[in-house]
Amino acid sequence: MLWKAQLITHRKEKRIAVFFEKDAELISRIKQLEGSRWSQTLGVWHLPDTFEYRIKFKIHSTPKVLPSTEGILHIQKFKHWLLSKRYSDRTITTYTEALKVFLSFYREKPITTITNDDVIRFNNEYILEHQLSSSYQNQMVNAIKLYFATIIESKIEMDKIHRPKREKVLPNVLSKEEVKLILNAHSNRKHKMMLSLIYACGLRCGELLALQPLHIDSKRNIIMIKNAKGKKDRIVPLSPKILVLLRDYYTTFKPQTYLFEGNIKGQPYDSRSLQQVMKQALVKAGITKPATLHWLRHSFATHLLESGTDLRYIQELLGHNSSKTTEIYTHVSTKSIQQIKSPFDYL
Incomplete structure (x- = not known):
């Protein structure tokens, strides 16, 4: 094993520290993990303490005592x-x-x-x-x-069997101005197209990378999202502006199997590389928020809600099973909140 990981408390927050010999490739890989940070004080890379990272780095997922x-x-x-x-x-x-x-x-x-x-x-x-x-x-x-x-x-x-009380964590949302800066940050057509499509259709990263040219129905102005989370298909509307960008992209890159392919023709674009595309866009746009690809999906839903789109339609577009999952966006929409006058204004 080239690395080892352990739980740490850094600035009163539970994190997972990943220790390894200085290696350019490993540094590049950990940089692409969502929420990764470098601590100059501790001299170590560390990640959020999540269930997925505990499994990935084998923390508490494989106990010292094995089952019978x-x-x-x-x-x-x-x-x-x-x-x-x-x-x-x-x-x-x-x-x-x-x-x-x-x-x-x-x-x-x-x-x-x-x-x-x-x-x-x-x-x-x-x-x-x-x-x-x-x-x-x-x-x-x-x-x-x-x-x-x-x-x-x-x-x-x-x-x-009781469950833990659900934590009320609000989704992170970017303003329309910030989204525009991110989408225009890259001059590379493929990079710009990928980020634009995630926001325009509210896609998950995996859904974008699984897209094939045949899933684009330009006559009906829809995109088929096949075998998404929960093994469900759904359709999302295809913006006329996005369709123009897609046609230009397709003419330039001529993808074979997947809409977005990497260096190897017929193979989907690497998810870690796509995360890096997002990080580079943030730097170029001068945005210091720790935004991720999923923030674009959150922003899509919130901006639709703020423009008056019915919550039931947003639920269908996002592919949520329960309306309760979609209702979380009502708590971050500022449309109604901004109309409230603080009593401070009347002093």
Whole structure:
């Protein structure tokens, strides 16, 4: 292993420090990870303490004590069930790693005797003891409930497994002026086209990179988003201005399989390279906010809401299952808030 990682507290914030010998390629790779920062004081690169990064850098995801033989067999059975249900590779990894942690904690206890009280004890003595995030705990609950509901009959009562109180974290949004600066920052047509399409259609990074020329329906002015998050297809409107840019881009680059390809024809553009494109745009535009590609998607939704678009349509465009997910944008829209006069103004 070329690196090692550990949890740290930096400026009163939980972070994941990544230690490695000075290497240009590794530095370039970690720079492209969302939320990465260099600490001059500590002399180390560090990342946000998220469930995904804990899995990626093997922090608490693989406990020192392994599950029992029974537990290992059940984890394998759970994995086979997830595969047969066609869960995504990422979800399968996340859920099996979570179950491995849980069953390792109860290595000496027969699985069929595990109860709801054991889940509460696990939350207190493992999750809280290690100061793990609520999102990590929520993923644990998802994995535990699905496992006990599908693989074995046990004393677990599914409806009584409680989740952590949801943190109210507002999405980060850029102003229209900031978005315009970002989209115009690159002179490279491909870079500009990718960032423009993410904002114009509210796409996720993976959805953009999975696009193929045949998904563009210029006659109906729509784009087909195929097999997106949750294995769902959806359509989004194609702006006339974007269509002009797309035709110019297509004539110049002549993509073969994917709409945006890297150095190898027929292969999709690299997601880490796309993140770097965004970072370079921020520097060129003189924007110091730690904006990411997903901020463009948040901005798309918020700007639509502020222009009067019905929330139900925004939900469809974003591909959200629940309207509650989309309603978060009502809390960052400034259309109504700006009309409120502060009592300070009347002093």
